[in-house]
Amino acid sequence: QLKLVESGGGLVQPGGSLRLSCAASGSTLDLYGIGWFRQAPGKEREGVSSISASGTFIEYANSVNGRFNISRDNTKNTAYLQMNSLKPEDTAVYYCAARGFRTATLAEDLYEHWGQGTQVTISS
Numbered sequence: 867q868l869k870l871v872e873s874g875g876g877l878v879q880p881g882g883s884l885r886l887s888c889a890a891s892g893s894t895l896d897l898y899g900i901g902w903f904r905q906a907p908g909k910e911r912e913g914v915s916s917i918s919a920s921g922t923f924i925e926y927a928n929s930v931n932g933r934f935n936i937s938r939d940n941t942k943n944t945a946y947l948q949m950n951s952l953k954p955e956d957t958a959v960y961y962c963a964a965r966g967f968r969t970a971t972l973a974e975d976l977y978e979h980w981g982q983g984t985q986v987t988i989s990s
Contacts, residue, residue: 867893868891870980871982872962874886879988879989883949888946890944895938899917899969901914903962903963904958912927914926914934915927917938919969920968923970933951934947934950935948952986960984961983
């Protein structure tokens with residue numbers, strides 16, 4: 867059974883950067899498409915970015931395009947989300963998810979495996 871564990875969240879000032887990691891165990895990550903999602907207080911969970919199993923296909927939500935960068939290192943069984951130029955509206959719990967297809971999508975219903983989430987707070 868694939869298990870995902872996120873790390874790297876924290877409190878940063880507006881304009882700062884964070885890198886989130888999603889470490890997988892129980893299976894090899896190169897079989898899975900990966901997505902990053904976030905849920906702010908009082909809001910529905912939304913897709914942030916996704917990457918295909920090979921890393922060749924990447925998608926970003928409009929709200930983060932140009933500021934966030936998704937990547938993966940299948941040799942380390944880990945995916946990453948580099949977040950730059952952070953804004954207060956980026957404050958949320960961030961989740962990584964995996965789907966048993968090599969393609970990727972921002973549709974959260976298509977993901978079977980989820981991490982527990984990591985809190986990201988952007989505040990001065």
